[in-house]
Amino acid sequence: MPPLLEVKALHTEFRTGAGLVRAVDGVSYTVEHGETVAIVGESGSGKSVGALSILRLIPDPPGRITSGEILFEGRDLRGLSEADMRAMRGRDIGMVFQEPMTSLNPVLTIGRQITETLERHQGADRGAAEKRALELLSMVGISDPRRRLRQYPHQLSGGMRQRVMIAVALACNPRLIIADEPTTALDVTIQAQILELLKSLTRRLNVAQIIITHNLGVVARYASRVNVMYAGRIVEAGTADAIYHDPRHPYTVALLRSVPRLDQPRRARLDPVDGQPPDLTRLDAGCAFRARCRFAVERCARDRPTLERAGESGHLAACFRAAELLVGQGAPA
Amino acid sequence: MNGVPPQPPLLEVRGLAMHFPVSEGVLFSRRIGAVKAVDGVDFSIERGETLGLVGESGCGKTTTGRCILRLEKPTAGEVLFDGRDIGRMEREELTALRRRMQVIFQDPYSSLNPRMKVGDIIAEPIKVHSVQPNARRRRERVRELLAVCGLDPKFADRYPHEMSGGQRQRVGIARALALDPEFIVCDEAVSALDVSIQAQVVNLLEDLRGRFGLTYLFIAHDLSVVRHLCQRVAVMYLGRIVEMAASDELFDNPLHPYTQALLSAVPVPDPRIEARREFRPPKGEVPSPINPPSGCVFHPRCPIAVESCQDRRPALRELRPGHWVACSEVSCHPEPQARDLSMNAKDPSLRSG
Numbered sequence: 001m002p003p004l005l006e007v008k009a010l011h012t013e014f015r016t017g018a019g020l021v022r023a024v025d026g027v028s029y030t031v032e033h034g035e036t037v038a039i040v041g042e043s044g045s046g047k048s049v050g051a052l053s054i055l056r057l058i059p060d061p062p063g064r065i066t067s068g069e070i071l072f073e074g075r076d077l078r079g080l081s082e083a084d085m086r087a088m089r090g091r092d093i094g095m096v097f098q099e100p101m102t103s104l105n106p107v108l109t110i111g112r113q114i115t116e117t118l119e120r121h122q123g124a125d126r127g128a129a130e131k132r133a134l135e136l137l138s139m140v141g142i143s144d145p146r147r148r149l150r151q152y153p154h155q156l157s158g159g160m161r162q163r164v165m166i167a168v169a170l171a172c173n174p175r176l177i178i179a180d181e182p183t184t185a186l187d188v189t190i191q192a193q194i195l196e197l198l199k200s201l202t203r204r205l206n207v208a209q210i211i212i213t214h215n216l217g218v219v220a221r222y223a224s225r226v227n228v229m230y231a232g233r234i235v236e237a238g239t240a241d242a243i244y245h246d247p248r249h250p251y252t253v254a255l256l257r258s259v260p261r262l263d264q265p266r267r268a269r270l271d272p273v274d275g276q277p278p279d280l281t282r283l284d285a286g287c288a289f290r291a292r293c294r295f296a297v298e299r300c301a302r303d304r305p306t307l308e309r310a311g312e313s314g315h316l317a318a319c320f321r322a323a324e325l326l327v328g329q330g331a332p333a
Numbered sequence: 334m335n336g337v338p339p340q341p342p343l344l345e346v347r348g349l350a351m352h353f354p355v356s357e358g359v360l361f362s363r364r365i366g367a368v369k370a371v372d373g374v375d376f377s378i379e380r381g382e383t384l385g386l387v388g389e390s391g392c393g394k395t396t397t398g399r400c401i402l403r404l405e406k407p408t409a410g411e412v413l414f415d416g417r418d419i420g421r422m423e424r425e426e427l428t429a430l431r432r433r434m435q436v437i438f439q440d441p442y443s444s445l446n447p448r449m450k451v452g453d454i455i456a457e458p459i460k461v462h463s464v465q466p467n468a469r470r471r472r473e474r475v476r477e478l479l480a481v482c483g484l485d486p487k488f489a490d491r492y493p494h495e496m497s498g499g500q501r502q503r504v505g506i507a508r509a510l511a512l513d514p515e516f517i518v519c520d521e522a523v524s525a526l527d528v529s530i531q532a533q534v535v536n537l538l539e540d541l542r543g544r545f546g547l548t549y550l551f552i553a554h555d556l557s558v559v560r561h562l563c564q565r566v567a568v569m570y571l572g573r574i575v576e577m578a579a580s581d582e583l584f585d586n587p588l589h590p591y592t593q594a595l596l597s598a599v600p601v602p603d604p605r606i607e608a609r610r611e612f613r614p615p616k617g618e619v620p621s622p623i624n625p626p627s628g629c630v631f632h633p634r635c636p637i638a639v640e641s642c643q644d645r646r647p648a649l650r651e652l653r654p655g656h657w658v659a660c661s662e663v664s665c666h667p668e669p670q671a672r673d674l675s676m677n678a679k680d681p682s683l684r685s686g
Contacts, residue, residue, distance in 0.1 A: 042527035187389035217600030260561035272532030
C-alpha cells in the first residue's frame with residue numbers, strides 16, 4: 001500500500017517587493033495511514049506554506065507552487081482541476097487552523113457550518129446532516145450540543161470554537177487532518193484539552209495528522225515522527241525519539257538546548273541559538289544555518305548539505321558534520 | 334522570609350481591585366455589572382527581585398501590571414512604590430515616578446512607532462522627560478543603549494520594519510532602559526518571540542537586572558520561562574492570587590489544585606517522559622469574570638472542592654515558609670513531592686464545571 005501522503009521535492013515561491021522568496025525549497029516527506037507527523041519550525045521556516053501547498057491554498061499571486069509532486073493516495077493533487085481539489089478539501093483532508101474565529105464563518109450558526117460541509121461533500125439532506133452535526137458536537141466534547149447548534153461563533157469561547165473546528169474537520173471522515181498551530185492562540189489548560197481530543201479522535205477514527213507547530217513540548221507529546229524545518233527545507237527528519245535523543249543537525253540540537261524545561265533543574269543561564277533568523281531573499285548556495293552554527297566549516301559556505309542517514313537509528317539530517325555531532329559530548333573536535 | 338527588611342519593599346500592592354463597568358444601551362446606558370479583572374490582590378517585590386505573575390488569559394495579570402504603572406486607576410487598593418502611595422501622588426510627582434518605572438510589552442510590532450527611526454524611538458523618553466537637552470549627547474546615549482541591548486549602534490538609523498522580531502524587542506528594552514529605571518514591568522515580553530530568539534532575550538533581561546540592579550514584575554503565561562527567570566512566583570486565577578511562593582518551592586511543591594492543573598498541562602520536550610506521563614488535562618474552562626463563582630472562584634473546576642468552598646472565599650495562608658496558598662482544603666504535605674513530573678500526573682483530573 002502506498003503511503004497516505006507523499007510529498008516529493010515540493011517548491012513554493014513567493015514574489016515579494018524584496019525579491020523572490022523560496023518559502024518551501026525542495027521538501028519531501030511521507031505520512032502513513034493513521035500516523036501523526038509533526039512539522040516543527042520557527043516563523044519563516046516554511047512549515048505553514050508547505051501545509052497550505054498540500055491543500056493548494058497558496059494565494060497566487062504572489063505565491064506559486066513551482067515544482068514537485070503531492071501524492072495523496074497515489075494521486076497527484078497538483079494535477080487536479082480546481083473543482084476536484086475543492087471537493088477533496090474538507091472531505092478527504094480536514095483542516096484545523098490556529099485562529100478559529102477567522103476560520104469559522106461569523107454569520108453562520110455552528111450547526112450550519114457543519115451541515116453545510118456534510119451537504120456539500122456527502123449530499124446529505126438537512127435532517128440527516130443535523131443529526132450527524134449533533135453527534136459530531138458531542139464527540140468533540142461540547143456540552144448541550146442542541147443549544148450550541150443554534151449559536152454563532154462569537155458566542156463560544158476560544159476552546160469551544162476550536163472544538164467546533166475539529167468537528168467540521170472530522171465531519172466527512174477524512175483520512176488526513178492538517179492542524180496548523182491548532183492551539184497556539186489558546187491557554188495552556190485549553191491547549192492540553194484540545195490536543196488530547198485531537199489525539200484520541202484521530203486514533204479512534206484512524207485519521208492521519210500533520211501537526212504544524214513551534215512548540216517542542218507539543219511535538220514530544222503527540223507526534224510519532226518529526227520533520228524539523230529551517231529556511232524552507234527539512235533539515236532533520238526522524239522518529240520523535242531520534243530527534244529528541246539523538247539529534248544530528250546543529251539547529252535541532254541548539255533549539256532543544258535553548259528552551260527552559262520544567263522537568264529539569266533550573267539552569268543558571270539559557271543556551272540560546274545565536275544570531276538572527278535568515279533573510280529568505282538572500283540565501284546563497286551554502287547552508288542557510290551556517291551563520292548561526294557553532295560547527296560551521298568552510299565547506300558549509302560552498303555547498304548546501306542534503307538529507308543523509310545519520311545517528312544510531314539512521315534518521316535523516318542535512319549537515320556535513322552530522323556524524324560528529326553527539327549530544328552531551330559538546331562540540332565535535 | 335529572612336526577618337524584617339531594613340527598608341520597605343520597592344513595590345507593595347495592597348488589596349488591589351480593578352472592576353471595569355459593564356454597561357447596556359447606547360443613549361441611556363446604564364451600568365449592569367462589572368468585570369472583576371482584579372479582585373483583591375496583595376504582594377510585594379523586594380529590590381533586585383523578579384516576581385513572576387502567571388495565569389491564563391483573563392486572570393487579571395496584565396491589568397495588575399497596568400494598575401501598578403498607573404495606566405489604569407484601580408477601583409480599590411493601594412500601590413506603594415518605594416513606600417509612597419502612587420494613588421495619592423500629585424501630577425508632578427507621578428511624572429517623576431514614571432522615570433523610575435518602565436514597561437516592556439509583548440508585541441514589538443505594535444509597540445514601536447513604524448514611522449520613527451529606532452534612534453528616535455529610544456531617544457523619545459529622554460526628550461519627553463527633558464533628561465538630556467543636548468542632541469549630540471542624546472545620540473550618544475542611544476548608541477550606548479543599543480550596545481547594551483546587544484544591537485549594533487548603526488541600527489539607530491533604521492526603521493522597526495527593517496528588523497527581526499528579536500531585534501525589535503531589544504529596541505523595546507533599550508527604550509525602557511533609556512531613563513535608568515529601577516523597576517520594569519515585563520508584560521509577556523518574550524511570548525511573541527521564536528523559540529531560538531526567546532532564550533537570547535531572556536538572557537539579556539537577566540544580564541540587565543544584574544548590571545543595573547533592576548527589579549522586574551514578569552507577567553507571562555509560559556511557566557517554564559517564568560520558572561527560569563523569577564525568584565518568586567504568584568499564580569492568578571480570575572482576578573485573585575491563588576498561590577505564591579519562591580520559584581523552586583512553587584514548581585517543586587505546588588499546593589493549590591489550580592497550580593497543579595496548570596503545571597500538569599505543560600508538555601515537556603521529551604517524548605520518553607511524555608510517553609510515561611499519565612496526562613489528564615483539567616476539564617472545563619475559566620468562568621466569566623463578570624459573574625465569577627461564589628466563594629472560592631476555582632471551586633467549580635476543583636477536584637478537591639467541598640461544599641463549603643462555595644460560600645467562603647479562602648484567604649492566602651502561609652502553609653510552608655514563604656509559601657502562600659488560597660485554599661481551605663489543601664494542607665501542608667509532610668514531605669515535598671518529588672520533582673518527577675510523572676508524579677503530578679497522578680493528581681486526579683479536574684471535574685467539569
